Amino acid sequence: MSVIVEIRDLVKCFGELTAVDHVTFEIERGEIFGLLGPNGAGKTTTISMISCLLAPDEGDVIVAGHSVRTHSIEVRRALGIVPQEIALYPTLTAAENLKFWGRMYGLSGRELDEAVDYGLEMAGLADKARVRVETFSGGMKRRINIAAGVLHRPQVLLMDEPTVGIDPQSRNHILETVRELNRDGMTVVYTSHYMEEVETLCDRIAIVDHGRVIADGTLDELRALVGDEDHIRISLGDASPEGSAEAAEGDADTGVAEETETPPEMLAILEGIRQVPGVTRADAVGSALEVLAGDAAAVLGGVVESIAAAGAHLRAIEVVEPDLESVFLHLTGRGLRD
Amino acid sequence: MRDPAAMGVLLGMPVVLILILGSALGGAMDSGIKVAVVDLSRGHSTATGSAKPPSDELVSAILESERLADLFEIEQLPTERLAREQVRDGSIAAALLVPAGFDEDVASGRPVNLVVLRDPGSELSAGIWESVVTAFAAQFSAASVSVQTVMETVQRGNPSALMAGGGALVAKAVEAVTSDDGLDGVKVVDAQVKGLTAVSAIDYYGLSMVAMFLMFGAMFGAFSTIKENREQTLNRMLSTPSPRAQIVGGKMLSVFVLGMMQFSVLYVATRFVFGVQWGGDVLATVVVAAAEMLAVTGLATLIASVAHTERAAGGIGPLVVQIQALIGGAFFSISVLPDWVQPVRYLSVVGWTMEAWGAIQTRGAGLTDVWGSVAALLAIAGVLFAVGVWRTEALR
Ligand SMILES: Nc1ncnc2c1ncn2[C@@H]1O[C@H](COP(=O)(O)OP(=O)(O)OP(=O)(O)O)[C@@H](O)[C@H]1O
Numbered sequence: 001m002s003v004i005v006e007i008r009d010l011v012k013c014f015g016e017l018t019a020v021d022h023v024t025f026e027i028e029r030g031e032i033f034g035l036l037g038p039n040g041a042g043k044t045t046t047i048s049m050i051s052c053l054l055a056p057d058e059g060d061v062i063v064a065g066h067s068v069r070t071h072s073i074e075v076r077r078a079l080g081i082v083p084q085e086i087a088l089y090p091t092l093t094a095a096e097n098l099k100f101w102g103r104m105y106g107l108s109g110r111e112l113d114e115a116v117d118y119g120l121e122m123a124g125l126a127d128k129a130r131v132r133v134e135t136f137s138g139g140m141k142r143r144i145n146i147a148a149g150v151l152h153r154p155q156v157l158l159m160d161e162p163t164v165g166i167d168p169q170s171r172n173h174i175l176e177t178v179r180e181l182n183r184d185g186m187t188v189v190y191t192s193h194y195m196e197e198v199e200t201l202c203d204r205i206a207i208v209d210h211g212r213v214i215a216d217g218t219l220d221e222l223r224a225l226v227g228d229e230d231h232i233r234i235s236l237g238d239a240s241p242e243g244s245a246e247a248a249e250g251d252a253d254t255g256v257a258e259e260t261e262t263p264p265e266m267l268a269i270l271e272g273i274r275q276v277p278g279v280t281r282a283d284a285v286g287s288a289l290e291v292l293a294g295d296a297a298a299v300l301g302g303v304v305e306s307i308a309a310a311g312a313h314l315r316a317i318e319v320v321e322p323d324l325e326s327v328f329l330h331l332t333g334r335g336l337r338d
Numbered sequence: 339m340r341d342p343a344a345m346g347v348l349l350g351m352p353v354v355l356i357l358i359l360g361s362a363l364g365g366a367m368d369s370g371i372k373v374a375v376v377d378l379s380r381g382h383s384t385a386t387g388s389a390k391p392p393s394d395e396l397v398s399a400i401l402e403s404e405r406l407a408d409l410f411e412i413e414q415l416p417t418e419r420l421a422r423e424q425v426r427d428g429s430i431a432a433a434l435l436v437p438a439g440f441d442e443d444v445a446s447g448r449p450v451n452l453v454v455l456r457d458p459g460s461e462l463s464a465g466i467w468e469s470v471v472t473a474f475a476a477q478f479s480a481a482s483v484s485v486q487t488v489m490e491t492v493q494r495g496n497p498s499a500l501m502a503g504g505g506a507l508v509a510k511a512v513e514a515v516t517s518d519d520g521l522d523g524v525k526v527v528d529a530q531v532k533g534l535t536a537v538s539a540i541d542y543y544g545l546s547m548v549a550m551f552l553m554f555g556a557m558f559g560a561f562s563t564i565k566e567n568r569e570q571t572l573n574r575m576l577s578t579p580s581p582r583a584q585i586v587g588g589k590m591l592s593v594f595v596l597g598m599m600q601f602s603v604l605y606v607a608t609r610f611v612f613g614v615q616w617g618g619d620v621l622a623t624v625v626v627a628a629a630e631m632l633a634v635t636g637l638a639t640l641i642a643s644v645a646h647t648e649r650a651a652g653g654i655g656p657l658v659v660q661i662q663a664l665i666g667g668a669f670f671s672i673s674v675l676p677d678w679v680q681p682v683r684y685l686s687v688v689g690w691t692m693e694a695w696g697a698i699q700t701r702g703a704g705l706t707d708v709w710g711s712v713a714a715l716l717a718i719a720g721v722l723f724a725v726g727v728w729r730t731e732a733l734r
């Protein structure tokens with residue numbers, strides 16, 4: 001495999017804030033690369049520097065052999081972009097939008113017409129070609145937004161949170177589209193703060209926080225960072241009206257991270273669990289609890305007892321494979337979304 | 339600019355304003371301007387014999403002229419002090435002082451010096467008076483006649499009303515003193531005031547409103563392309579391999595084309611429906627409009643780059659246009675303001691536009707005469723655009 005995007009020691013500051021702080025990683029040709037991080041981690045800023053919208057303060061990005069600093073036209077030609085915000089003309093129809101963007105990427109004539117048809121097909125909106133984009137649902141806009149970025153069959157597709165705020169059906173459509181594009185040989189950089197999307201989609205992942213890459217590698221490599229201890233995830237009735245751990249990590253359709261203080265009663269429960277022999281660590285992850293132990297079976301009884309002793313209502317308890325949430329927690333002491 | 343409401347405002351508003359301003363101030367043209375003559379040479383005359391002293395001759399020629407009576411309400415005042423008071427309190431626009439040594443100077447062929455006292459608030463009316471006086475006085479001596487103007491420093495009243503009819507009055511005055519059956523023995527030596535076209539309030543405001551609304555239109559158009567989609571579509575556009583110059587140039591071109599369309603509509607409407615006199619040189623008029631459009635586009639680029647949000651830009655834009663229009667003389671002629679403030683008009687795109695259009699309108703100026711204003715507009719366009727682009731880059 002060859003490296004197609006090389007990010008070298010990239011820095012970008014906005015006044016006092018260092019939004020991207022010496023970021024370095026490489027993306028291999030043909031892979032789906034995930035850029036995972038909470039809100040404000042610096043994902044969009046990094047993507048903007050790759051796509052020549054922001055000039056790096058320090059460092060460089062090499063795309064298909066061209067530096068963004070010296071050969072930005074070549075870089076832009078190699079890239080397709082799906083911006084985080086819908087970047088379409090609302091008063092134009094779906095077909096008109098695609099035609100416009102295709103032309104901006106240098107397509108014309110037959111090639112352009114074919115690309116427009118391909119884009120409409122890909123978005124599953126061929127029957128809505130002559131409908132103004134402003135009348136579309138959020139999911140339909142997102143799909144056209146993606147199509148506009150791939151008309152020219154770029155070598156690398158940069159996708160910035162393409163599934164924010166849409167219905168599950170559109171989301172599945174989009175994830176399937178990404179896989180298809182990748183099967184056709186397109187390298188995809190997929191930015192998200194939904195770890196389950198990144199987990200299922202991406203070959204390799206970089207986790208960013210506060211402008212830094214705190215870990216990168218394949219999912220297995222990242223999981224290995226947390227060690228080989230067992231993970232026990234616990235949902236509490238009172239604190240978590242939604243209930244299960246799945247809800248907490250499942251379809252968080254808001255995508256809004258709330259900076260919540262761990263409530264005192266939760267702290268008391270955690271303190272109790274930490275006293276259970278065999279437990280090496282216990283943290284609050286949003287409304288759920290995450291407990292590490294050398295042997296889950298040996299501590300479960302004690303953990304349940306201590307929760308009951310604290311007067312809390314246990315909703316669910318399960319032993320899980322460590323996921324990216326666990327990795328992020330392990331590395332930062334915070335949850336990804338909470 | 340697919341928005342019909344916006345189009346209606348940009349095309350309809352200027353027409354409405356031209357009508358309102360033109361008719362509200364048009365009345366000022368009919369009433370005579372109040373002026374006075376003070377003969378200070380009386381009793382000092384050394385002229386003897388049957389001949390009237392030249393000062394008497396001048397004063398009575400002025401007072402008795404029927405043609406001047408059409409334009410001015412002229413009265414004779416006994417003292418300079420009274421004249422000054424009246425100029426200052428606005429009851430007269432200007433006063434002519436025939437100085438004490440006038441007759442001696444004429445007799446001995448020395449340069450003749452007349453003094454016009456005037457209210458800075460009615461400069462144009464006073465200016466007409468001054469021109470007429472100069473023309474009158476010229477016959478009395480082979481020597482040069484100079485008119486010294488003394489500004490009285492009080493301003494009140496409604497200067498713009500006097501102003502509005504000013505152009506027409508200049509023309510009438512000139513016609514009066516130059517026509518063959520004019521005053522006996524009066525010859526105009528001073529050719530400065532020749533060749534002016536009579537303009538009315540509607541002519542003045544026709545030009546100024548078009549200048550201002552072109553600015554609104556171009557600003558609006560520029561924002562809708564530069565700013566509205568800035569964070570989204572513009573970013574996407576800038577990430578395509580199309581060269582930036584081409585992208586920005588294309589946007590500017592569409593703004594420019596729309597602006598010229600707006601101008602065409604306004605020009606035709608004002609000229610053929612309202613009879614606004616635009617002057618003879620259509621090409622020069624169009625060139626000035628084009629230069630204005632470029633300058634406004636530059637201004638819009640700058641505003642878009644400094645305003646952090648589209649909303650802010652939308653608020654700043656109209657404010658800037660109105661200030662530009664005000665200091666550029668769109669609402670009332672800047673010439674009514676004191677001399678030291680007058681250069682502010684050169685900070686205004688509207689000011690430069692009005693200067694050039696005004697010259698085409700009243701003096702029959704052509705392309706070669708207005709190139710200075712056009713160059714100034716292009717320079718403004720270049721500088722603002724460069725700063726705007728630079729600021730935009732700096733923000734990235
Ligand atoms: N143009 C800008 N000026 C000032 N600060 C900025 C600018 N763009 C981004 N930031 C700040 O830089 C940090 C990183 O922002 P960025 O948009 O890259 O985060 P992100 O990871 O994409 O987050 P999100 O998930 O919310 O999209 C944030 O704190 C943000 O407020």
Ligand SMILES: [Mg+2]
Nearest residue numbers: 043044084160
């Ligand atoms: Mg982002």
